[in-house]
Amino acid sequence: MASKKGWATGLLILSLLATTACGSNTAGTVNSGSNVADASAAEGSSAADGNEQVTIKFYSYNLAIASQKEGTQQLIDEFEAANPNITVEGIPVPSTEINAKVQADIAAGSPPDVAQLVFDGLDFAVNNFGAKALEDIVPADELAQNLEGFSANGLKLGQLNGKTYGLPFTFSTPVLFYNAKLFEDAGLDPGQPPATWDEVKQYALQIADKTDASGVHVGGSAGNDWIVQALIGSNGGKVLSDDRKTIEFGSEExxxxxxxxxxxxxxGASDKLNDSEVIEAFSQGKVGMLLFTSALQSAFLAASEAGGWELKAAALPSFGEQPTTPVNSGSSLMILADDAAKQQAAWKFLQFVTSERGYTIITSKIGYLPLRPAIVEDPEYLKGWVEENPLIQVNLAQLERLTPWVSYPGANWFQIETTLLDAVQKAIQSDDDVSTIMKDAAARAQALIQ
Amino acid sequence: MGNPSGVRRGLASLTLKHAALIALSFLAVFPLYWMVVTSLKPEAEVFTSSLLPAHWTLDNYVSAWNSIPMGRMLLNSLGVAFAQTATQLFTAILAAYAFTRWEFRGSGLLYGLIGLTWLVPFQVIMIPNYIVISGLGWRDTLLGLIVPNIASAFAVMQLFNTFKSFPKTLIEAAHLDGASDWSVLWRTIFPNLRASIASIGILLFITAWNDYFWPLLVTTKLENSTMQKGLQMFISSEGSMWGTLMAATTLASLPVLVLYLVLQRQIIDSFVKGGLR
Incomplete structure (x- = not known):
């Protein structure tokens, strides 16, 4: 009985404590709210250009990943230091939830001013989130001047119907990581990685045969379809027609x-692990080759050093003589603000993060790719870093053939992407007829296009 | 003296039962053991299968503590979970009493409606709730986390079943003595059903503690959010920080572990009685 009494008393005390915590918290929010109000009051004039204070809300999924938070915060801090009249309120939202959060905030009447959105949702963001085309809010000559030095392929990533809605922020390309020690154990030359899928199969079977490790794993059959798009593209196919009306992943290619x-x-060349399992298995030195996002490089590098094997990387393998189409993963920054002063402040922020200095931080601190090719040769920016991290060269070389990740049109875009991924999984997890599976998936996806 | 073969049979069956229970306990305890051990391994050893770290380290704890405002998030989680549990129990006790005490027209329908709300997935009501919370200016506050959850259909239904089992004659006797409904509820029924109410409270606490999506939507700053949102930060499709995640999870489990040690009996009762979750 005594313990029950104690429980009830404890609960009461803690509830009171919780209520007190609520009180102090609310007070804190009122304060920050008044800051926002101050900032809003300052709008209307050319606030971002003058000395008026502007606050922009920035949703970022890199801020929601502990290992990438610091680099992203550094971008914000350096930008604020250079632009004392602009405050960037960085808000962490996981990538899987960021679209839902933006949608909820639009419904609640307070969308973010800048959002880091994954490329596969580009069409939806443009048509439903009110993403602003840079051509509409930035004078043409200013825009052209700022985009000078930008990789031409890279600029296409955030474009839709000829307008630029997003500037690429953090993105990667598919890279074939391989374990040099397993290559040697299997009697293969680590200096000669496979360049075609036929060679990949042959090498993988040799590794599986001669060592305890499995041969190869192709990642990307779950989650998002960018690697699937890269493979289909490299075989001469497309997932969506150029007029964005016809699903084409039922094609022969x-x-x-x-x-x-x-x-x-x-x-038997590939293992049957899922993508999460294979990241662990590869880190443990139990998989010969792994095609996956280049963003895994630093984690694999640490694992290889700890495990006593050498990590190497090769380009996306090709289908025979056909050129590959490395599709990007990742996200761009989009301006959602309706207010002119916030739009200008947001544009300044975008300019900074995609500047030479911005991409230097993104590449060296967060682990993604620079879209200004010249900076990798510039000692002021990434030259030293690239020399210390030679594995990134494979990735940089792929930028020349970089192919935009296609976003599907309409409200069902994600269901279409899921339909494709489900079909791929069904095909690789069985020996069923691939043609039937893909044609059936394409027909179902076509019905989802609006 | 019993028959020796019977004693042997009894002993064998007892041994078998214990062996089965030990095996099951191992299944339950091993993940926790693995969590703690992984949290004490340096990054290089995280993927090794050794049962103990070759080099013990507290680095993961330091990194977890420095990566997110963990103390603040734990306090928030505790505050939200306790406040939510207390308010849900309070509203459920009132509702359960009303349903037990009075048989009014439409009471069956009302109870059915409450039951139906339990079946509505959270995703359906999430956006309307969020718009209301935003309108009230409660985004990024603990009030925004707690207030939409002050009533629980699950708790009402569970408590209604408990209250139904309370002898009506006792309630009637209290009324004859001139006690008000308020007094009957808190002086007659509540003290007698405290164990059952506590059991339901524990289930509510666990649900509130584990909530992820609502805090994710309502809060923006990590300082104003709960622990579950912080744990997510160590997980990403591009490689999770397992050591740090396990350290953070171990720290996040401590308050619940302490609560469990204090209320062990009620928790076991609640699982047996509730037969749910």
Whole structure:
């Protein structure tokens, strides 16, 4: 009985404490609210250009990843130091929830001013989140001047219907990581990584045969479809027609790409792990080759040093003689603000993060790619870093053939992406006829296009 | 004296039962053990399968503590979970008493409606709730986290079943003595059903403690959010920080572990009685 009494008393005391905590918290929010109000009062004039204070809300998923938070915060801090009249309120939102959060905030009447949105949602963001085209809010000559030195392919990533809605922020390309020690153990030359999928299969079977490790794993059959798009594109196919009206992943080229993948699995060249498991297995030195996001490089590098094996990287393998189409993953920054002063402040922020200095921080501190090719040769920016981190060269070379991640049109975009991924999984997890699976998925996806 | 073969049979069956229970306990305890051990391994050893770290380290704890405002988030989680549990119990006790005490027209329908709300997925009501919370200016506050959750259909239904089992004659006797409904509820029923109410409270606490999506939507600054949102920061599709995540999870488990040690009996009762979760 005594313990029950104690429980009730404890609960009461803690509830009171909680209520007190609420009180202090609310007070804190009122304060920050008044800052926002101050900032809003300052709008209307050319606040971002003058000395008036402007606050912009920035949703970022890199801020929601502990290992990338610091670099992203550094971008914000350096920008604020250079622009004392602009405050960037960085708000961490995980990438999987960021679209839902933006949508909820639009419904609640307070969308973010700048959002880091994943490229596959570009069409939806433009048509439903009111993303602003840079051509509409920035004078043409100023825009042209700022985009000088930008990788031409890179600029296309955030474009839709000829307008630029997002500037690429953090993104990667698919890279074939491989374990040099396993190559040697299997009698392969680590200096000669496979360049085609036929070679990948042959090497993988040799590794699986001669060592305890599995041969190869192709990542990207779950989550998002950018690697699937890269494979289909490299086999000469497309997932969506140029007029954005017809789903094309039921084509012979797409079927060919997925059949190659299925063959890797059924022949025993590939393991049967899922993508999370394979990241661990590769880190433990139990997988010969892994095609996945280049953003994993620093984690794999640390694991290889700890495990006593050498990490190497090669470009996305090709289908025979056909050129590859490395599709980017990742996100761009989009301006959602309706207010002119906030739009200008947001544009300044975008300018900074995609500047030479911005991409230097993004590449060296957060682990993604620079879209200003010249800075990797410039000692003021990334030259020293690239020399210390030679693995990134493979990635940089792929920027020349970088192909934008296609976003599907309409409100069902994510369902279309999921339909494709489900079909790929079904194909690689069975020996069913790939042609039937892909054509059926394409027909279902076509019905989802609005 | 019993028959020796019977004693042997009894002993064998007892041994078998214990062996089964030990195996099951191992299944339950091992993940926790693995969490703590991984949190004490340096990064290089995280993927090794050794049962103990070759080099013990507290680096993961330091990194977890420095990466997110953990103390503040733990306090928020505790505050939200306790406040939510207390308010849900309070509203559920009142509702359960009303349903037990009075048989009014439409009471069955009302109870059915409350039951139905339990079946509505959170995702359906999330946006309307969020718009209301935003309108009230409660975004990024603990009030915004707690207030939409001050009533729980699950708690009402569970408590209604408990209250139904309370002898009506006792309530009637109290009324004959001139006690008001308020007094009957808190002086007659509540003290007798405290164990059951506590059990339901524990289930409510665990649910509130584990909530992730609502805090994610309502709070923007990490300082104003709960622990579950902080833990997510160590998980990413581009490689999770396992050591740090396990350290943060171990720290986040401590308050609940302490609560469990204090209220062990009620928790076990609640799982047996509730038969849920």
């Amino acid at each position: 797409a079927i060919g790409a997925v059949s190659m993948w299925q063959d890797l699995v059924t022949s």
